[in-house]
Amino acid sequence: MNSKIYDVVIIGAGQAGVPLASSLADAGWQVALAERKTLGGSCVNFGCTPTKAVMGSARVVHLARKAGEFGLQVGEVGVDFPAVLERARKMVQKSVDGLETVFSENPRLMRGHATLEGKDGEYFVVRVGQERVKAKKVVLNPGTRASIPPIEGIEKLDLITADNWLEFDTLPEHLLLLGGGYIGLEMAQFYRRMGAQVTLIEHGSRLLEREDPEVSEGLKTMLESEGVTLHLSSKALKVEKTAGGLALKLEGKTILQGSHLLVAAGRKPNTHDMGLESVGLDGSKVLECSDTLECKVPGIFLSGDIRPGLQLTSTSYDDFRILENQFVGDGSRTTQRTVPYAIWTDPELARVGLNELEAQKQGLEYKVARLEAGKIARGQQDGNTGGFVKILVNPQTEEILGATLFMAHAGDLIHLLSSLMILKAPYTLVRDAVLTHPSYTEGLQKAFMALKS
Numbered sequence: 001m002n003s004k005i006y007d008v009v010i011i012g013a014g015q016a017g018v019p020l021a022s023s024l025a026d027a028g029w030q031v032a033l034a035e036r037k038t039l040g041g042s043c044v045n046f047g048c049t050p051t052k053a054v055m056g057s058a059r060v061v062h063l064a065r066k067a068g069e070f071g072l073q074v075g076e077v078g079v080d081f082p083a084v085l086e087r088a089r090k091m092v093q094k095s096v097d098g099l100e101t102v103f104s105e106n107p108r109l110m111r112g113h114a115t116l117e118g119k120d121g122e123y124f125v126v127r128v129g130q131e132r133v134k135a136k137k138v139v140l141n142p143g144t145r146a147s148i149p150p151i152e153g154i155e156k157l158d159l160i161t162a163d164n165w166l167e168f169d170t171l172p173e174h175l176l177l178l179g180g181g182y183i184g185l186e187m188a189q190f191y192r193r194m195g196a197q198v199t200l201i202e203h204g205s206r207l208l209e210r211e212d213p214e215v216s217e218g219l220k221t222m223l224e225s226e227g228v229t230l231h232l233s234s235k236a237l238k239v240e241k242t243a244g245g246l247a248l249k250l251e252g253k254t255i256l257q258g259s260h261l262l263v264a265a266g267r268k269p270n271t272h273d274m275g276l277e278s279v280g281l282d283g284s285k286v287l288e289c290s291d292t293l294e295c296k297v298p299g300i301f302l303s304g305d306i307r308p309g310l311q312l313t314s315t316s317y318d319d320f321r322i323l324e325n326q327f328v329g330d331g332s333r334t335t336q337r338t339v340p341y342a343i344w345t346d347p348e349l350a351r352v353g354l355n356e357l358e359a360q361k362q363g364l365e366y367k368v369a370r371l372e373a374g375k376i377a378r379g380q381q382d383g384n385t386g387g388f389v390k391i392l393v394n395p396q397t398e399e400i401l402g403a404t405l406f407m408a409h410a411g412d413l414i415h416l417l418s419s420l421m422i423l424k425a426p427y428t429l430v431r432d433a434v435l436t437h438p439s440y441t442e443g444l445q446k447a448f449m450a451l452k453s
Contacts, residue, residue: 003132005123006030008327011114011274012141014041015316016303018099020139020323021107027328031107032135034114034128039099040092041143041304042163043313049095050088050166051186055344057084058193062346069383079194081171089166115275124279124299139323140287141303142274144267144311149178152238157246160262162187172196172260176248178236179264180207182343185219187264189345192228199229199256201236201248211404212355218387218406219345231256269306291334292326293319301326312341340418342411347373347387350414353402353421359392366392366401369427371447373407378438384408389447391417391427398426409440416444427451 008024010017013035021033038045067074103109112129116138119125123134146161148154160168160175162183175191177184180202192198200223206216207230220230235251245259269286276283279297289295289302303319305311318337325333340352359366369392374385387406394401403417420429431448435441 003120003125003134004032006032006133006135008032008137008139009034009114009124009126009133009135010139010141011126012041012143012270012304013039013099013109014141014143014304015043015313016320016323017041017139017141018102019317020303020320022102023320023324024327025107029328032110032128032133033103033107034110034112034126036111036113038096039109040096041141041316043316044095044099045092046163046166048313050085050092051190052344053088053091054084054190055186055346057087058190059346062193066383079171081194082169084194085166085169092166113273115273116278117275118278127275137299137301137327139301139303140271140274140306141316141319142270142306144269144305146263147266147268148263149236149265151236153240154261154263156241157239157261160260162264162267165262168260172258172262174199174245174258175260175262176201176246176256176258177262177264179266180204180230180232181264181266182208184262184264185223185345186343187262188223188228189226191262192223192226197229198227199231199258201231201234201250201256203233203235205233207232208349210357211349211351212357212390214388214390215349215355215404215406219349222345222347222386267305267311271306291336292331293322293335294326307335309335310339310341312339314341315339338418338422340414342414344411347384347407348405348410350405350410351403352414352418353400354392355402355404356390356392359401364401365395367395367451369393369447369451371443371450373443375446376407376438376440376443378440378442379408381438382408389443391444391447393427393451397424398428399424400427407440407443413440413444416441 007029008031010021010033013033021031025031064074064077110128114128117125117127124138126133146163171194174197177188177200188198188200207219208216236248238249240247248256271283287295287302289307293301295302304316322333342348342350371389373379373387379385389405391403392401400417400421405414427448430445
């Protein structure tokens with residue numbers, strides 16, 4: 001087989017793929033990156049970048065409607081929904097255009113769907129469109145897609161999902177939203193603040209079931225206070241078009257009427273059509289890998305949302321750093337890492353390490369440093385009084401076991417606690433520090449002050 005030979009072929013131009021291709025090329029490797037759609041992966045094209053852009057618009061309109069609480073007089077507040085989406089699309093395009101500049105002859109960008117076609121001696125064979133290439137190593141970084149639940153009639157609808165929501169310029173009159181997870185909660189608050197009627201349906205008994213119950217209850221209260229209708233412990237059975245939109249039948253006798261259906265019921269890896277069986281991998285299952293991201297087939301590595309663990313932009317980018325270190329570094333970097341995460345509702349929710357449910361399940365001894373967000377001076381001044389601080393501390397070592405922040409700026413504040421955990425430093429470093437006043441960080445300090453050494 002007379003095919004171009006590369007040191008590595010990377011399949012998928014997401015948060016790990018693009019920087020890895022650039023870095024390895026700079027190190028002298030011959031690199032090809034295959035992408036069938038748009039550079040940047042889910043984060044840039046329909047995830048982090050556009051969702052946080054529209055959440056920013058939602059925050060502004062929400063504050064404008066509350067202007068009277070700040071002693072301000074504002075006229076009627078309107079929403080230009082297509083303009084809100086267009087602002088987000090421009091941010092997406094700017095990011096994608098920037099990524100295009102990375103590629104030249106090396107690293108080479110190959111456009112088309114990539115599939116593995118077995119091995120030729122020591123090389124893996126990869127078909128990209130109509131071209132075949134060979135490589136000593138392959139990095140799988142194909143990302144995920146929306147998972148559509150088996151509901152009767154759902155295949156006949158023009159569904160909104162986390163993948164395509166940016167294409168729908170018309171604001172739904174009444175949005176029915178399936179899924180009370182991280183994506184569903186952000187989308188519910190966004191569309192509601194834009195002016196849509198929103199009904200959220202969750203199969204579980206509470207929102208975000210991996211979080212502590214008080215987090216679920218706080219999010220429920222927040223959404224309901226803004227006018228979102230919740231149906232918990234509810235299973236959707238059938239959906240059909242009606243003259244006015246659609247009707248969704250739930251288990252029991254409940255039938256919900258709406259104009260649009262948004263499905264946020266989880267994600268599925270894009271490994272089903274990549275020819276993984278030709279090299280001894282099962283593309284129908286979640287793939288496993290070592291803490292160096294190498295799977296059971298030597299020479300094939302995983303990165304991004306298809307590998308085990310949290311599906312985050314931050315972990316995907318760190319996968320690039322792990323692989324870079326394994327390929328051209330000292331091999332010391334692994335997936336043994338402390339990972340904070342956040343959802344960008346208002347208030348924000350951020351987590352790192354253990355929560356109480358997990359600590360109790362492991363039988364760990366812990367103390368809880370807790371503070372209502374309404375007691376933070378800066379929050380009172382800004383009108384951000386919802387939520388709480390909750391931090392678990394090892395009573396013997398005084399190290400932080402984990403933290404849950406449900407409050408304004410939680411997504412930024414969580415990094416202070418994450419850093420302390422990485423350093424294995426005692427919580428007393430923050431408790432005894434001199435902090436700026438007034439600041440949100442004082443909320444963490446006040447929570448720690450309630451604990452005794």
